[in-house]
Amino acid sequence: xxxxxxxxxxxxxxxxxxxxxxxxxxxxxxxxxxxxxxxxxxxxxxxxxxxxxxxxxxxxxxxxxxxxxxxxxxxxxxxxxxxxxxxxxxxxxxxxxxxxxxxxxxxxxxxxxxxxxxxxxxxxx
Amino acid sequence: xxxxxxxxxxxxxxxxxxxxxxxxxxxxxxxxxxxxxxxxxxxxxxxxxxxxxxxxxxxxxxxxxxxxxxxxxxxxxxxxxxxxxxxxxxxxxxxxxxxxxxxxxxxxxxxxxxxxxxxxxxxxxxxxxxxxxxxxxxxxxxxxxxxxxxxxxxxxxx
Numbered sequence: 009x010x011x012x013x014x015x016x017x018x019x020x021x022x023x024x025x026x027x028x029x030x031x032x033x034x035x036x037x038x039x040x041x042x043x044x045x046x047x048x049x050x051x052x053x054x055x056x057x058x059x060x061x062x063x064x065x066x067x068x069x070x071x072x073x074x075x076x077x078x079x080x081x082x083x084x085x086x087x088x089x090x091x092x093x094x095x096x097x098x099x100x101x102x103x104x105x106x107x108x109x110x111x112x113x114x115x116x117x118x119x120x121x122x123x124x125x126x127x128x129x130x131x132x133x
Numbered sequence: 134x135x136x137x138x139x140x141x142x143x144x145x146x147x148x149x150x151x152x153x154x155x156x157x158x159x160x161x162x163x164x165x166x167x168x169x170x171x172x173x174x175x176x177x178x179x180x181x182x183x184x185x186x187x188x189x190x191x192x193x194x195x196x197x198x199x200x201x202x203x204x205x206x207x208x209x210x211x212x213x214x215x216x217x218x219x220x221x222x223x224x225x226x227x228x229x230x231x232x233x234x235x236x237x238x239x240x241x242x243x244x245x246x247x248x249x250x251x252x253x254x255x256x257x258x259x260x261x262x263x264x265x266x267x268x269x270x271x272x273x274x275x276x277x278x279x280x281x282x283x284x285x286x287x288x289x290x291x
Contacts, residue, residue: 034204034208037208037211037212038211040211040212041207041211044211044214045211047221049221049223049250049264050221050264050266052250052264053207053247053248053249053250053264053266054207054211054247056207056244056245056246056247056248056250057204057207057208057211057247059245060200060204060245060246060247061200061201061204083150084150084151086150087147087150087151093241093245094241096244096245097240097241097244097245097251100244100250100251101240101244101251101252101253104250104251104252104253104264105252105253108252108253108262119223120223120225120262
């Protein structure tokens, strides 16, 4: 039995609102960074805001709301967090290594060469 | 009988979380988990060695705290614009850990921390190539990874 949203206690509503706003703000900032950052490797960092505390905030808000509204412990949202955290690195590295491979094949001097010990080539500032 | 006890327990817990805590689901979930862990055993025989699993919560809270801190730092950096941004750049970091599970955990940690990205691991050199948003303090990055994460991981997966 889930109560209507207007009936949950004020203190819980404040907590839910706080975590929702923090989570969605981080996801929004991540999206803004995705547009504004200049290079591919820098843009890689922006979505991790959404996949770490962006999803974390929304997850906590959802757990508090449904636990309070249905007066039992609802924590299966944690599974979403675990799966997102565990699977993000896979696509992330796939994209990063594809970009590295392409840049190296193109002979770009902005990426480090294949083996660090052979070439002490650092990206120019 | 149970090749991966931790996996079996987690799968049962997951089943219960998704379907609700009833006796019927406990039995059904346990059955599914046992068969799934047998399937896992036939896929990959090398077992991760968890030496000091009681240190896992410590690692978890350290990482959680670091992620909050770097979330704030990166969000601030994006909002403030380009003017006084830290210089982004690549870092090569030598590692001592070789255990595959430990490396996977380190990869998850570094990837989910905004501001640092694991690009590739070189198993010949035993180095990782990272990209960080602020390379100004290179020594601090290496120090964080080697002393904060790697030491703990080496203790856990000895």
